[in-house]
Amino acid sequence: MSAAGAVLAGFTTAGRRLLGRRALVAVVLGVALTATSAVIERSTAPAGATDRALTATFRLVIPLVAFALTADAADRARLRDAAWPAARFGLGRGGVALGMVLAAVMGAAAVSGLVAVLAVLAAHGPGSPPLARDALVSSYVGALAGAAYGGWFSLGSTFLRRGRGRVVPLALDLLFGGSAGVLGAMLPRSHATNLIGGEAPLGLAQQGSAGILVGMALVLGLLAAFRTRD
Amino acid sequence: MTSREPSTSPEDDLPEEEASQGDAAQGSAPRDDLSRDDLSQGDAAQGAVAAQEAEAPPPLAAVTPPLVRLERVVASDDAGPHGDARGRLHHAEAAFAPGVHMILGTPEDGTLALAHVLSGRTRPSSGRVRVGGHDPARHAKTRARLGALLGAPELPDTRTVAAVVEMAQRARGEARPSAAALLDGRGLGRLLARRPVSLSFAEARAVELALALSTPEPLCVVLVEPFAEVTSLDAAALRVELHALAEKGACVLVLTSSRTDAWALGDHVHQLDRGVLLPALPAGRGGEIVVQVEEPRPGEEAAGGGVRALATALTEVPGLQAVAWEEAQRAPQVPSGGDTPHPTPPAPTLALSTLRVRAADLDAASLSILDAATRAGVVLASIRTATPPPTRRQVGRTVQPGGGR
Numbered sequence: 001m002s003a004a005g006a007v008l009a010g011f012t013t014a015g016r017r018l019l020g021r022r023a024l025v026a027v028v029l030g031v032a033l034t035a036t037s038a039v040i041e042r043s044t045a046p047a048g049a050t051d052r053a054l055t056a057t058f059r060l061v062i063p064l065v066a067f068a069l070t071a072d073a074a075d076r077a078r079l080r081d082a083a084w085p086a087a088r089f090g091l092g093r094g095g096v097a098l099g100m101v102l103a104a105v106m107g108a109a110a111v112s113g114l115v116a117v118l119a120v121l122a123a124h125g126p127g128s129p130p131l132a133r134d135a136l137v138s139s140y141v142g143a144l145a146g147a148a149y150g151g152w153f154s155l156g157s158t159f160l161r162r163g164r165g166r167v168v169p170l171a172l173d174l175l176f177g178g179s180a181g182v183l184g185a186m187l188p189r190s191h192a193t194n195l196i197g198g199e200a201p202l203g204l205a206q207q208g209s210a211g212i213l214v215g216m217a218l219v220l221g222l223l224a225a226f227r228t229r230d
Numbered sequence: 231m232t233s234r235e236p237s238t239s240p241e242d243d244l245p246e247e248e249a250s251q252g253d254a255a256q257g258s259a260p261r262d263d264l265s266r267d268d269l270s271q272g273d274a275a276q277g278a279v280a281a282q283e284a285e286a287p288p289p290l291a292a293v294t295p296p297l298v299r300l301e302r303v304v305a306s307d308d309a310g311p312h313g314d315a316r317g318r319l320h321h322a323e324a325a326f327a328p329g330v331h332m333i334l335g336t337p338e339d340g341t342l343a344l345a346h347v348l349s350g351r352t353r354p355s356s357g358r359v360r361v362g363g364h365d366p367a368r369h370a371k372t373r374a375r376l377g378a379l380l381g382a383p384e385l386p387d388t389r390t391v392a393a394v395v396e397m398a399q400r401a402r403g404e405a406r407p408s409a410a411a412l413l414d415g416r417g418l419g420r421l422l423a424r425r426p427v428s429l430s431f432a433e434a435r436a437v438e439l440a441l442a443l444s445t446p447e448p449l450c451v452v453l454v455e456p457f458a459e460v461t462s463l464d465a466a467a468l469r470v471e472l473h474a475l476a477e478k479g480a481c482v483l484v485l486t487s488s489r490t491d492a493w494a495l496g497d498h499v500h501q502l503d504r505g506v507l508l509p510a511l512p513a514g515r516g517g518e519i520v521v522q523v524e525e526p527r528p529g530e531e532a533a534g535g536g537v538r539a540l541a542t543a544l545t546e547v548p549g550l551q552a553v554a555w556e557e558a559q560r561a562p563q564v565p566s567g568g569d570t571p572h573p574t575p576p577a578p579t580l581a582l583s584t585l586r587v588r589a590a591d592l593d594a595a596s597l598s599i600l601d602a603a604t605r606a607g608v609v610l611a612s613i614r615t616a617t618p619p620p621t622r623r624q625v626g627r628t629v630q631p632g633g634g635r
Contacts, residue, residue, distance in 0.1 A: 088373060
């Protein structure tokens with residue numbers, strides 16, 4: 001079977017895991033948390049509720065949901081071990097892993113975009129910006145952030161037993177992701193904050209942050225597959 | 231692992247790196263120095279036996295280059311709780327020629343770790359594994375010709391079992407994949423429409439076993455306990471199938487903790503003991519078995535073990551004609567000087583004693599020795615037949631310091 005066959009096998013294997021019950025529970029929890037926080041923000045002070053709800057969603061919900069989905073795509077194991085059931089029959093491990101990373105990145109991007117839209121819808125009030133445009137921009141930023149987290153967590157999944165290395169970027173993002181300095185610029189949250197109108201890391205333009213998020217998803221995902229190759 | 235040292239070995243078909251190591255391929259290299267003393271004791275008779283062997287055609291396993299090779303492999307499995315290691319390999323060395331090889335041991339002895347490195351599931355921490363000249367953990371094409379039934383089933387999560395089988399067949403390069411043709415023939419057709427995750431442990435192992443045995447042009451088939459926890463298993467048919475695979479040139483490695491299964495099936499039976507792979511256990515009718523036994527380290531004598539404990543345990547075993555031993559002599563410790571307040575004790579060295587057992591049935595005697603070693607808590611360094619068979623006078627000469635019965 002060709003390299004494309006290996007990628008497809010990895011993608012379908014991880015895709016089935018992402019359609020399983022564990023991943024569904026993570027998505028439902030993320031959606032519930034986002035909706036609840038947005039409703040609370042709107043009922044507390046309608047002015048600026050959308051911004052505050054989005055900030056909370058990008059700070060906590062999106063990283064955690066992306067983490068859960070990436071872990072599920074790799075069957076909560078090291079990426080190398082997760083690729084084994086397909087690779088054992090003669091498929092290249094790197095190809096299978098690349099398919100798994102693709103599934104994880106796409107799944108994280110889709111759910112993160114969905115959660116960001118939900119935050120906008122639930123927090124929308126009389127003084128908020130136009131709903132359609134706000135929802136569209138938020139979904140695009142959410143998808144970029146989710147994909148970047150997918151790349152980071154996939155790379156983390158290649159380290160330590162059972163892929164526990166994926167905890168490192170999550171912890172770093174929770175601790176330093178709000179910084180506008182060099183460390184913050186290496187993590188997805190600061191760029192997502194820039195894209196939703198917050199402080200820019202290292203004074204970067206919004207297009208720069210968008211490009212960095214795409215680059216993180218691509219480069220880190222490929223690096224994860226490279227580290228898993230035969 | 232070949233059980234005999236062939237006089238010639240056709241290395242031409244091997245990859246370069248394999249051919250260059252041909253001399254070391256026929257056994258366990260680190261053990262060679264351990265058994266050299268014993269071999270030298272039979273020099274007088276060796277010439278005559280070598281002449282006899284030159285006339286007779288050597289056994290197939292003796293002239294076929296090894297297909298599977300382990301070189302000082304250190305590895306562990308992840309079968310314990312929370313992914314911890316359940317067993318380990320400690321510098322395992324072996325070379326397996328085509329044939330059916332039984333490896334006797336428990337997961338704690340490292341059978342799962344061995345199966346994982348042989349199948350390419352994991353890479354060893356150090357050392358090298360070669361199947362057909364390639365590392366199966368790094369070479370996908372080798373894995374396509376390698377069938378594996380590991381301790382726990384690991385099937386890809388697809389829609390149905392049929393999809394798993396056909397994916398595997400396509401990955402292995404089979405032109406016309408057909409899950410029904412494979413599983414119906416083994417009485418597993420009812421599983422075709424099931425989801426892999428819905429299979430019981432024994433059903434999933436049965437599917438894995440079917441896939442392993444149907445590997446096209448197999449180089450190696452690694453099976454962990456294939457006679458246990460497998461649905462719809464016909465043990466007799468499986469034995470025939472394994473021998474048929476071996477006759478086609480595959481190296482069939484069966485890892486089991488069942489001595490009955492081991493002796494019922496294997497052309498060569500090896501023991502994996504606490505991470506160390508011993509050479510093939512002696513088998514056949516009549517002869518002498520030479521066992522090397524690790525003596526307890528200084529200060530650990532109270533815990534038991536050693537050649538005397540093994541010899542004592544063997545006195546209760548019926549069917550043995552003679553037991554004799556030669557106890558290893560440790561270098562005496564140098565008394566510490568009065569000027570040194572805290573003298574450094576010399577590092578304890580490994581002392582190996584030799585035990586010789588004569589028996590009419592080597593299969594039964596080998597089992598008895600393993601049982602006795604387990605009972606007495608004795609660590610065996612090697613176990614082999616005495617080559618060439620020494621005369622009675624030579625036996626008497628080699629066991630001077632020890633006793634016998």
